[in-house]
Amino acid sequence: MVRLLLVRHATADWPDGVDDLERPVTAQGAAAARELGAYIAAHDLTPDVALVSVARRTRQTWEQLASELPTALDAQFEEDAYAASARRLLQVVRERGGDAETVLVVGHNPGIHDLVAVLSADRERVPLSYPTTTLAVLDLPADGWSGVEVGTASVERVVVKRSR
Template structure:
């Protein structure tokens, strides 16, 4: 693949988690989260994007979210469970994205707030239509996702490089 072809990043926040007496890392999805994860997967499928790589936090709720969402996609991407995505800042997430091989075109990152929302805001130097306004008005609720596009190699991911092209969040 040529680095001249546009690349796409989906930033996907895990679905609603339960609060049992376990560590934060081990929190499972709540019933609503299981439902929202599948709906989010269908909405991701509706975008028509085919993901080459999924980078998923190692937390239980992100792994469960991805397991439910990926079943709705027409193509299952290679999935890497990445410890550095758990509780990561936008800068730490950029460092993870910078390491992606240039033969990968489209990536989905399944993570946590505030990092995922912050990353969407930081990367989006531009936005299509009212997408930024909708994202900022809603925040980045559980099971929400933002789609961004940019040109160039993965190691060029930095603030302002991308265009925010889509945003979706479940109704609350």
């Protein structure tokens, strides 16, 4: 079995003249990301590998989240994860997961939410919405990431950390 943690980036600002790729996380979003990191640490969900979109808001989400983890972990920043479809995100995970038992992806909607739906064996466990700073924990019956198949995951939990 392998475990996949799917995180939508924290709430981001969109200042005038700033390209989508460079949108920064708000102060409230940063706080929510730290709360999510603390949750991951407290529930023994710390990943072995982190795959993070190259967008500024996903990188900042990762930095805040990672600051609460018990061990330092360098993320792999993935151009292919920016504005990616569920199928493309799955391909990135299959290619980059390596021998990790737990992989965390920080990405964007609709791709992250769609990936939960594509992988889930039980559609009733898929959340209807996927707001910012949401985590889905999926357990997959595969010996490695290359063997992950659609429609086989158990959605173990979904956690939403609201920006305040």
